[in-house]
Amino acid sequence: xxxxxxLTHLDRLEAESIHIFREVAAEFQHPVMLYSIGKDSSVLLHxxxxxxxxxxxxxxxxxVDTTWKFREMIAFRNSLPARYGIDIKVHINQDGxxxxxxxxxxGATVHTDVMKTQALKQALDxxxxxxxxxxxxxxxxxxxxKERVFSFRSSGHRWDPKNQRPELWDIYNTRVHQGExxxxxxxxxxxxxxxxxxxxxxxxxxxxxxxxxxxxxxxxDGALIMVDDDRLPLAPGETPQLRSVRFRTLxxxxxxxxxxxxxxxxxxxxxxxxxxxxxxxxxxVIDQDPTASMEKKKQEGYF
Amino acid sequence: xxxxxxxxxxxxxxxxxLTQHEHKSLLRFITCGSVDDGKSTLIxxxxxxxxxxxxxxxxALERDSVKHGTQGDAIDFALLVDGLSAEREQGITxxxxxxxxxxxxxxxxxxxxPGHEQYTRNMATGASTADLAIVLIDARKGVxxxxxxxxxxxxxxxxxxxxxxxxxxxxxxYRQDVFEQIVADYRQLAEHxxxxxxxxxxxxxxxxxxxxxxxxxxxxxxxxxxxQLLEQADITGSDAGRGFRLPVQWVNRxxxxxxxxxxxxxxxxxTPGMAIATLPSGQQSTVARIVSADGDLERAGPRQAxxxxxxxxxxxxxxxxxxxxxxxxxxxxxxxxHLLWMGDAPxxxxxxxxxxxxxxxIGVQISEIKxxxxxxxxxxxxxxxxxxxxxxxxxxxxxxxxxxxxYADNRTLGAFILIDRQTHATVACGTLSxxxxxxxxxxxxxxxxxxxxxxxxxxxTPRCLWFTGLSGSGKSTIANLVDRRLHALGYHTYLLDGDxxxxxxxxxxGFTPEDRVENIRRVAEVARLMTDAGLIVLVSFISPYRAxxxxxxxxxxxxxxxxxxxxxxxxxxxxxxxxxxxARARAGQLPNFTGIDxxxxxxxxxxxxLRSAELSVEALADVVLGVVVQS
Numbered sequence: 054x055x056x057x058x059x060l061t062h063l064d065r066l067e068a069e070s071i072h073i074f075r076e077v078a079a080e081f082q083h084p085v086m087l088y089s090i091g092k093d094s095s096v097l098l099h100x101x102x103x104x105x106x107x108x109x110x111x112x113x114x115x116x117v118d119t120t121w122k123f124r125e126m127i128a129f130r131n132s133l134p135a136r137y138g139i140d141i142k143v144h145i146n147q148d149g150x151x152x153x154x155x156x157x158x159x160g161a162t163v164h165t166d167v168m169k170t171q172a173l174k175q176a177l178d179x180x181x182x183x184x185x186x187x188x189x190x191x192x193x194x195x196x197x198x199k200e201r202v203f204s205f206r207s208s209g210h211r212w213d214p215k216n217q218r219p220e221l222w223d224i225y226n227t228r229v230h231q232g233e234x235x236x237x238x239x240x241x242x243x244x245x246x247x248x249x250x251x252x253x254x255x256x257x258x259x260x261x262x263x264x265x266x267x268x269x270x271x272x273x274d275g276a277l278i279m280v281d282d283d284r285l286p287l288a289p290g291e292t293p294q295l296r297s298v299r300f301r302t303l304x305x306x307x308x309x310x311x312x313x314x315x316x317x318x319x320x321x322x323x324x325x326x327x328x329x330x331x332x333x334x335x336x337x338v339i340d341q342d343p344t345a346s347m348e349k350k351k352q353e354g355y356f
Numbered sequence: 357x358x359x360x361x362x363x364x365x366x367x368x369x370x371x372x373x374l375t376q377h378e379h380k381s382l383l384r385f386i387t388c389g390s391v392d393d394g395k396s397t398l399i400x401x402x403x404x405x406x407x408x409x410x411x412x413x414x415x416a417l418e419r420d421s422v423k424h425g426t427q428g429d430a431i432d433f434a435l436l437v438d439g440l441s442a443e444r445e446q447g448i449t450x451x452x453x454x455x456x457x458x459x460x461x462x463x464x465x466x467x468x469x470p471g472h473e474q475y476t477r478n479m480a481t482g483a484s485t486a487d488l489a490i491v492l493i494d495a496r497k498g499v500x501x502x503x504x505x506x507x508x509x510x511x512x513x514x515x516x517x518x519x520x521x522x523x524x525x526x527x528x529x530y531r532q533d534v535f536e537q538i539v540a541d542y543r544q545l546a547e548h549x550x551x552x553x554x555x556x557x558x559x560x561x562x563x564x565x566x567x568x569x570x571x572x573x574x575x576x577x578x579x580x581x582x583x584q585l586l587e588q589a590d591i592t593g594s595d596a597g598r599g600f601r602l603p604v605q606w607v608n609r610x611x612x613x614x615x616x617x618x619x620x621x622x623x624x625x626x627t628p629g630m631a632i633a634t635l636p637s638g639q640q641s642t643v644a645r646i647v648s649a650d651g652d653l654e655r656a657g658p659r660q661a662x663x664x665x666x667x668x669x670x671x672x673x674x675x676x677x678x679x680x681x682x683x684x685x686x687x688x689x690x691x692x693x694h695l696l697w698m699g700d701a702p703x704x705x706x707x708x709x710x711x712x713x714x715x716x717x718i719g720v721q722i723s724e725i726k727x728x729x730x731x732x733x734x735x736x737x738x739x740x741x742x743x744x745x746x747x748x749x750x751x752x753x754x755x756x757x758x759x760x761x762x763y764a765d766n767r768t769l770g771a772f773i774l775i776d777r778q779t780h781a782t783v784a785c786g787t788l789s790x791x792x793x794x795x796x797x798x799x800x801x802x803x804x805x806x807x808x809x810x811x812x813x814x815x816x817t818p819r820c821l822w823f824t825g826l827s828g829s830g831k832s833t834i835a836n837l838v839d840r841r842l843h844a845l846g847y848h849t850y851l852l853d854g855d856x857x858x859x860x861x862x863x864x865x866g867f868t869p870e871d872r873v874e875n876i877r878r879v880a881e882v883a884r885l886m887t888d889a890g891l892i893v894l895v896s897f898i899s900p901y902r903a904x905x906x907x908x909x910x911x912x913x914x915x916x917x918x919x920x921x922x923x924x925x926x927x928x929x930x931x932x933x934x935x936x937x938x939a940r941a942r943a944g945q946l947p948n949f950t951g952i953d954x955x956x957x958x959x960x961x962x963x964x965x966l967r968s969a970e971l972s973v974e975a976l977a978d979v980v981l982g983v984v985v986q987s
Contacts, residue, residue, distance in 0.1 A: 059592070060659055062382035062463040071661035072620045075605040079674055079715070104618075104661070106649035108610035191454045198453040215450060218782045219477050219698050221484035223620070224712050224773050228780035242465055244456045250378055320370040 063251055067100065070239040072223055073202060074104040074186070077237050078111045080227035081184040084237075087173070088114040088141060090126040091303045093188030093240060095259045096248055100239060102137065112186065114141040115176060119168035121156055121305035123281050129260050144179070146172035156307045157286060164305070170355045174210050183229055186237045192244040196348035202241045208232035210354035245301075249323045262300045263322060265314040269293035276310030301326075380463050383591055386482045386515070388506035389492030390471035394523045398492060398561035399455060399468055400433025402583070405568040406457040450475060452482040461587045471502060476509060476731065476745040477698040480785055483513035484771070487591050490519045490582070491542070495528045495558070499541040505731045511549040512694060512747065514763055514787065518546060519585050520556040525574065526563050532576045549734075555585050595658040599683035600624030600632070601761075601769060603714035604676045608663055616647055616663040617672055619715065622768035624680060625657045626664070631681040635759035639670040640681050675716030677759040677769070685769060688791030689757045695722070696747050699776060699783030703742035709783065711754060713772040719755035720774065726750060751792060763787035793910060810890030814848045818887040819984055820912055823896045824905060824959065825922030826951050827937055828929035830968045830976075834922060835896040837977040842984065847892055852879055854897040867948040873904050880908035887916060892984060900950045902957040918983060921962035922976075926951045928969060 060068070077084045086101060088094050101110045116130055133141055146154075149167040156164040177185060191198045201217050203225040218226050229235060240248070252259060270277045271285075271293055278285070280293040285307055287293070298311035299322070316325045389395040421432040455466040467482030469475075483489065489510045493503055510518070520542050528534045535558040546554045558577055559566035565573050568583045580588065601622040608616035626632075630643045646653040647663040656662045664678065672678065679685060697703050703722060711720035728739035729747045742748050763770030774784035811818050821838070823831040832853055839851045857879055858865070865871040876899050886893045899905050909917045929951070930938040941949035948954045959965075964983060966976045 059381065061378055062380050063378055065382050065659060068620060068659055068661040072605070075618055075661070076715075079606050103649040105606075105608060106663070107614060107616075107647065108608050192456050195453070198455065199451050217451060219481045219773075219785065220782070221481055221773055221785045222767065222771050223485075224714075224771065226712065226773060226775055226780070226782045228710070228775055230780065242454065242456075246377075246458075247463075250374060253374060254378055318367070320367050320374070323374060324370050 063247065063254060066243055066247060067103075067251070069223070069242065070100045071104040073225075073237060073239040074101055074112070076225055076227065077184050077186060078105070080225075081235075083180065083182050084112045084184040084186065085115045085142075085177075085180065085182040086112050086186040087188070088116050088130070089188065089303075090116065090122065090130050090260065091188070092248055092252065092259045092263060093190065095257050096243075096251055097186070097188045097239065098133075098137075099255060099257050110139065114139060115180075115182075115185075116141055116143050117169060117172045117176060118143050118145045119164070119172070119305050120145060120150065121164070121168070121284075121307060123260075123262060123279070123303065123306045125260060125262055126303060142176075142180075144172060144176035146175060155284075156305055157284070161308050165308075165350075165355075166353075170350065170353060174354050177210065177234065182234065184227075184235045184237055186239060188240050189238050190240050190243050190245070190248075191238075200238065200241070202238055203227060204236045204238065205229070206234045206236060206354070210234070212236075212352050212354075214348060214352065246323075246326060249319070249326060253319050253323060260303065262303060264319075265297050265299040265317045265321075267295045268298050268311065270296050270298055270311055277312070278309075279306055279311055281306040376460070380458065380461065381591060382463050382465065383488065383586060383589060384465045384467070384486050385488040385490060385586065386467045386469055386479075386486040386510065387490045387492060388469065388471065388479070388503075388510065389490075389523075390502065393471075393492045393494045394561045395468070395471070395492050397433045398490075398521070398523065398567065399466060401561050401564060401567050402466070403455060403457050404433075405564065405583075406459060451478050459583065459587060464586060471506065473505065473731070474745065476505075477696065477785075479506070479509055480513055480696050480698075483510045483515055484785065486510070486513075486515050488517040488519065488586075488589050489515045490521050492521045492523050493538055493542070495522050495524045495534055495538065498538050499545060501732050503542070504545060504733070507545055507549055507551065508729075508731055508734055508747075509696075511551050512696065512787070514767060516551055517553045517589060518551050518555070519582065519589075520554055521582055522556065522558045523561055525558045525565065526560040530558070530565075530574045532574070535577075553590075555580075555589075557582050557585060593658070595623040595766075596625055598623040598766065599685065600626045600630065600678075600680040601685065601759075601766065602626070602662075602664065602678040603716075603768065604634075604672055604674055604678060605715045607673060614665070615669065616665050617678060618661070618663040619678075620661045620768075621656060621658050622677075622714070623658055623766050624683075625655055626662075626680075627655045628652075632666070632678050633681045633684055634670060634672045635677045635679055635684065636687045636757045637671065637676070638687075639672075641670045642667040675714075677714065679759065685759050685761045685766075686791055687757045687759050688793065689755075690723070690751065690753050690792035691760070692726070692789045692792060693750055693752050693772075693786045694747065694763075694789065695742065695750050695752075695774075695784050695786040697742040697744060697784050699781060700744060701776075701783075702744075703748075703784065705740070705750075708777060710775040710777060711752075711772050712775060713754075713758060713760070714768055716758060717775075718758065721753050722750050723753045724751040749789075750786075752786075760788050760791070762789055793907070807888050807890060810888075812890075814890050816847050816890070816892060818890050818916060819892045820883045820887050820908075820917045821892065821894045821920055821980065821984070822883075822899070822905065822908060822917060823894065823920045823922055824899045824962075825924060826926055826929045826956055827898055827949075828932045828934055829922045829924035830973065831896045831898075831922045833973055834966065834968075834976050834980065835894045837973055838980045838984075839894050841977060841981055842892060845985070847984075848890065849892045849894060850886055851894045851896065852883060854879075857882075867954075872900065876901070876904040876908060880904075880911055883908070884911045887912065898950050898956070900954065900956045902959070905959065918964060919959055919962040920964040920966060920980060921959045922966050922968055923958070924968040 146168050154164055154167045189197055201220045205218055206212060269280045271291055277298055297315050299314045300311050303309055316322045387395050450470055453468045457464050469479040469482035491507060522535050522538050539556045543554060557566055558574055559582055561567055565571045566581045570581055601624060602619045604617045605619040608618050628643050628645055632643055633640045644665045644667045646656050705722045705725055709720050710717050725739050726749045727736040731747055761769040770788045772786050773782050776783045823835050825831045835851055839849050842849045862875050862878055865875050883893045883895050940946045941952040950956050
């Protein structure tokens with residue numbers, strides 16, 4: 054008699070993600086994993102290493118650097134090769150740098166488009182990647198809730214939400230023509246809580262920015278913006294205050310709002326999240342655009 | 357649902373809480389119904405009552421409701437789940453949306469699917485990963501065509517558990533008789549469709565009655581709420597008790613000292629030391645280790661993503677299936693299968709597609725559409741082609757044998773998708789029912805004495821000598837002589853003669869084309885059993901159709917089947933007319949007589965071509981004998 058075999062929901066999510074990673078490695082010529090340094094990327098990297106253990110992951114990492122990330126994020130990224138013995142490519146849109154594009158001078162929308170979306174497309178074309186793995190989750194936003202795990206992109210990196218390939222079981226259609234590509238989301242079925250529970254269970258290292266600490270912030274339009282370096286111009290009379298804050302989500306520092314918090318440990322962060330009344334993307338300035346902005350951005354190639 | 361006091365000091369308390377959260381099970385379900393049935397309201401209600409909606413999401417929803425909503429000033433939950441702008445503008449669900457919520461016991465993934473017929477393929481997408489389906493019925497309408505279609509699609513995709521949610525009970529005054537009638541109607545439908553487990557709940561998504569909380573509006577109903585049914589649904593499944601199957605996804609070779617086979621277990625348990633075989637090749641080995649990043653495992657089961665190493669190295673690559681040697685699945689290359697067509701261009705039998713089955717992608721062809729199924733009435737219809745969203749039962753042929761199981765027994769080894777070779781679009785999903793013929797080089801059962809052993813003891817090579825030709829061509833005369841000569845030389849033979857077999861095994865068959873096909877099929881199977889026993893079998897049958905002779909040939913390993921064309925001009929046959937049959941046929945007394953009013957399709961490339969008009973019977977027998985004895 055065989056005893057019942059019961060997997061927990063985290064076991065099932067982990068197995069599903071590993072299956073997806075292996076499928077990408079097996080079926081694509083030039084896959085890449087987009088690494089954005091945040092908690093979801095930390096989980097992705099952990100799963101990537103597990104999927105191919107004991108071998109080194111056969112999929113390279115790429116960070117699209119907007120040049121406005123928190124300093125702590127860049128330091129964390131730069132420590133990866135030494136810690137895990139993996140390579141990480143960094144791509145910056147040099148056209149954007151030459152034009153002096155910044156979230157300060159050009160606003161969130163232009164900055165994100167040039168330094169993130171266009172930069173990503175440049176990198177994908179430059180290295181001829183036919184599959185790009187990202188950490189997006191369906192619970193983040195309602196157009197993401199509709200996206201496939203293997204999400205087809207035409208040769209211009211465009212997403213056609215009304216005409217997606219049917220995706221059944223765990224049988225993924227990985228066929229693309231020259232120039233076409235697929236975005237792959239191994240964390241599709243994970244929620245924010247799952248991510249934290251998994252980080253807790255697996256003791257995955259994440260950035261200290263996720264934990265509360267005294268940080269210099271200014272309050273703008275209801276968002277707490279951290280003064281991470283001297284590039285953030287202060288309004289007359291505006292002085293950074295030290296407040297106990299942490300971040301639920303991380304992007305470009307002038308575009309990412311912190312939350313007041315005293316949660317300095319993993320347990321405390323999770324406890325705080327369980328009673329949270331706002332979604333994690335509320336801290337993203339970029340998402341405060343008109344409704345369906347995510348769908349539009351995604352159609353144009355945003356991750 | 358999730359209640360906790362935020363006190364960072366109580367680390368212990370939080371740890372206990374996390375432990376409980378970590379050990380939740382996961383249930384994936386699909387909701388079937390349309391916006392009119394209150395489907396979106398139901399999902400919104402579940403998310404809302406399980407506190408899965410955040411304040412900023414609610415605020416956005418309120419803004420959207422004013423702009424696009426259909427509920428006046430009230431919140432329109434449909435806008436929450438319909439995430440695409442086209443959906444919100446048109447007020448319909450186009451594609452599947454996945455939603456997440458959890459309770460103390462379980463985490464849930466909801467696939468919210470469109471209900472319209474033109475989005476059937478998207479509904480199938482949602483159903484393919486579901487453990488359970490909620491079929492939503494408007495109490496005022498009862499079981500309607502749409503309910504039938506939805507139930508048929510979920511049954512087709514193998515969902516065997518249904519919660520029948522009879523919604524809008526508030527609009528029928530919470531009447532018990534209305535509910536009971538709908539339940540009775542639905543149970544009948546479910547039984548017809550093979551849905552084994554149906555739980556029924558009367559409710560109102562709008563008021564919240566019986567969704568997440570029991571109310572006193574229906575004192576006659578003492579059963580569980582919808583949420584309780586979701587929490588209690590059995591998800592253990594029987595996969596763990598079945599034979600071990602691991603479709604190989606990735607061969608892990610970091611260096612020459614390690615060779616692992618990575619994949620997700622489709623069914624069964626595996627332990628180190630287990631005897632395994634790899635299919636379709638059939639090579640055997642033993643499991644050495646179950647490798648994982650968290651250390652070697654002592655055992656692993658369904659849905660786990662693992663890496664195996666073997667004690668004795670054998671040739672395994674992606675697409676192969678590692679199976680328990682004691683309980684292997686079948687290997688075949690022709691199947692009967694259900695197909696749901698998802699392509700914009702119609703399916704045409706005979707055209708080549710790619711089939712992705714587990715981790716293997718191979719060429720496939722739909723050889724025949726047996727019948728189309730009307731998704732609304734489940735009526736069987738004749739069809740020559742298949743259009744978008746149509747379902748059919750088909751015969752399919754793949755370009756090489758694959759290990760498979762019926763979809764009802766094993767979702768992973770029974771499911772497949774079809775990909776268009778030009779556009780690369782996913783044009784169909786399908787489920788395998790059974791093999792039409794077994795593969796040529798694989799044994800169903802790993803018999804301890806195989807054909808080789810049986811043949812060796814007889815000192816011969818098994819053969820099927822298939823004599824085909826017109827009535828009166830001399831087939832039986834030559835076959836008889838060959839048989840006698842072989843016997844004299846000490847060979848173990850048997851002669852299957854058309855006339856004799858029609859007196860016994862095939863006495864129920866006539867001479868219509870259908871019966872002739874079946875006649876040949878049976879004889880070919882008998883001949884195959886005999887060669888399997890090591891015999892040299894002589895078959896003397898008119899066997900007029902090329903297709904059936906090819907079918908017979910396909911049952912044997914390459915080289916074992918020898919087609920012998922006894923080529924005698926019909927004039928000579930008619931002249932001989934040993935049995936007086938031609939005369940009767942000419943007189944119209946024998947309809948469907950081969951060569952007269954039924955066709956004879958001559959072999960195009962027989963192994964042996966006997967021109968009987970040119971040689972004596974003895975000389976012809978020598979030719980055949982030469983083929984058998986030299987090998």
